[in-house]
Amino acid sequence: MTTERSVTRPAMGMRMSERLRAAAAYVLLLAGSVLILAPFAWMISTSLKRKIDVYVFPPQWIPDPIMWSNYVKALTVFPFPRYTLNSFIIVVFALIGTLLSCSFSSYGFARLRAPGKDAIFLALLATLMLPSAVTMVPLYLMFNKFGWIDTFLPLIVPSFFGSAFFIFLMRQFYMGVPRELEDAARIDGCNTYSAWLRIMVPMTKPVLATAAVFTFMWTWNDFIGPLIYLTDENKRTIALGLSYFQGSARSAPELHLLMAATIYSIIPCVLLFFFSQKVFVKGIVFTGVKG
Structure with a gap:
């Protein structure tokens, strides 16, 4: 007892x-x-x-x-439906460019053999240390020479050339995928492009979803880029539209309208994260433990 x-x-x-x-x-x-x-x-x-x-x-x-x-007034005093459409156009093309370029580039860094590959990858990572203010003026001069000012091209085209952050993120994920799957695909007749598209891309949906969420958030909320490159009122984005309620030297801030327009602007971001939450968290976890 x-x-x-x-x-x-x-x-x-x-x-x-x-x-x-x-x-x-x-x-x-x-x-x-x-x-x-x-x-x-x-x-x-x-x-x-x-x-x-x-x-x-x-x-x-x-x-x-x-x-x-307040919501009706906030969305009608300025053409917010037009701003929303412009933002969606930029976001969609930026998503396509980022996922295609970063996925294929990271596959090459993770799987293919080439002389100087590691040195190129280190140089790519070194670009992460460059502040955006350093490249702002050269990029503007280059796009101005191309005649792209006051168009969506400066906000879309750079995404098709990859992002060092997402290339590093996806490379870590690709390195955790067994090579036997690629070997089996090559035995069945797949070349490098087919192995990437049919084998690697379907298996890396979590990291692609992670990159998509980050790209959507950063592009949707981007303020500096549209402010620099877009001058036509009908081409401006929703982030620029929000700044109109912050007042100026002649007018006081319209905070009640600013908050109403802000709630409207964050709805797509909240819905995106809500529907992709499981895949997004899985991608963050997997890219942290693999490599």
Whole structure:
């Protein structure tokens, strides 16, 4: 009897300590979630306020009255449907170019044999250390010489020449795929291009989804590129449209309209991550453990 009690008490103590640790973890996660979601909640609240209620102190979390008309006004005072269409055109072509160029380039670095391949790959990675401000002026002069200013080409064409970050990311994934699969494909008559397209691409959907999500987010939210290269009002993107509500020397910021337009602009990003969450997380994990 004494032995059973001595065995039961430590087991109960371990279960209690595990429950306490789990409770503490949930409390910390809840607190972190509140801190992260508080700015988003404030953005929604501000988007439904009147202009005079934005700067009220103490802050008013629940708008009174609720101004649903802010969304209509924010999306009609400037041609946001046109800005949205322009952003989608740029994003779609940038996605196609990035996935094609980076996938095929990373396959070559991971699988093919060529003299100086490692040196070229190191030079490619070295470009990651270059700030974008260093290349901004030379790129503008080059695109201006091509006659591409005030077109979507400067925002689309560079994606077809690869990105060092995504090439490195995909190369790590390709190096974890067994070579026996390629050998079997070559025995069946596949050349290098067929092996990449029919064997490697279907097996690397997680890392392709990761690259697609990052490319969509960066291109959709890009502000500097469209600001530099686009001058025609009808060709501007949604990121530029948001800046119109920030005010100027002659007008005060329209924060309630800015928040309403911002919520509209982040809907595609939220939907993209929601539908690709599982594949996206899988790609991040796999590229971190393979190589």
